[in-house]
Amino acid sequence: MARTLIAGNWKMNGLRSSLVEIVAIAGGVTPARENVEALICVPATLLMQAADQARESDLKIGGETCHANESGAHTGDVSAEMLADAGASYVIVGHSERRADHGETSEVVAAQAAAALRAGITPIICVGETAAERDSGKAIEVVTSMLRESLPTGAGADSLVIAYEPVWAIGTGNVATVEAVDEMHNALRESLSDVFGADADLIPILYGGSMKPGNAADLLAVKNVNGGLIGGASLKAADFLAIYAAA
Numbered sequence: 001m002a003r004t005l006i007a008g009n010w011k012m013n014g015l016r017s018s019l020v021e022i023v024a025i026a027g028g029v030t031p032a033r034e035n036v037e038a039l040i041c042v043p044a045t046l047l048m049q050a051a052d053q054a055r056e057s058d059l060k061i062g063g064e065t066c067h068a069n070e071s072g073a074h075t076g077d078v079s080a081e082m083l084a085d086a087g088a089s090y091v092i093v094g095h096s097e098r099r100a101d102h103g104e105t106s107e108v109v110a111a112q113a114a115a116a117l118r119a120g121i122t123p124i125i126c127v128g129e130t131a132a133e134r135d136s137g138k139a140i141e142v143v144t145s146m147l148r149e150s151l152p153t154g155a156g157a158d159s160l161v162i163a164y165e166p167v168w169a170i171g172t173g174n175v176a177t178v179e180a181v182d183e184m185h186n187a188l189r190e191s192l193s194d195v196f197g198a199d200a201d202l203i204p205i206l207y208g209g210s211m212k213p214g215n216a217a218d219l220l221a222v223k224n225v226n227g228g229l230i231g232g233a234s235l236k237a238a239d240f241l242a243i244y245a246a247a
């Protein structure tokens, strides 16, 4: 059975003054609940300080992307080793905003996930369909093939996290229905079973897309939903902690 992971993604939000939210979240998730983990992924500029603030707590801190290489001439990029050195234990890879804004393909995402594993941190591999892909009835096909292509080769099931984030639900308030989430998460679990066999059950599959305190309990109760990847509602400790409490 997969652990539950309640993960925040601050995206391009947060200044040093926002670290008070990290302190409040860290206090609210300590001591940890059995089998429920809390994580906030922050911009690279805040990583070291956020990790310092969370050090004595059960809150984990993560990065939002990483380069596939360990170091080198890649101006503006950050390697997985740098994230680990700054105190990250997770990194998001393949978020739809990275895929759209930076042209990151599933092949690139698989290499980034492999880089995270090389650095000893856990990749959260994001997949999701656009509104047009859902309307054309191809959501399951699109998302499961995106998953297959984004998986790093040779990874163990215990070192991966998957996040299903329908693009049309991100930051829009248009949360996916419980039925649609159930159908997609079952399909993702089946695809993971094809690769990892029975160990696929160890891989947390998170839902992301307008998850809020008001809808979290229903989404987190779906069979193959093992947590959330939360954008807007992770910026304020009270909202994040309400979702954590619902898990």
Ligand SMILES: O=C[C@H](O)COP(=O)(O)O
Pocket (backbone or CB within 6 Å): 009, 095, 165, 169, 170, 171, 172, 173, 208, 209, 210, 211, 229, 230, 231, 232, 233
């Ligand atoms: O990574 C998080 C997702 O993109 C969800 O963002 P949101 O909760 O603001 O819709």
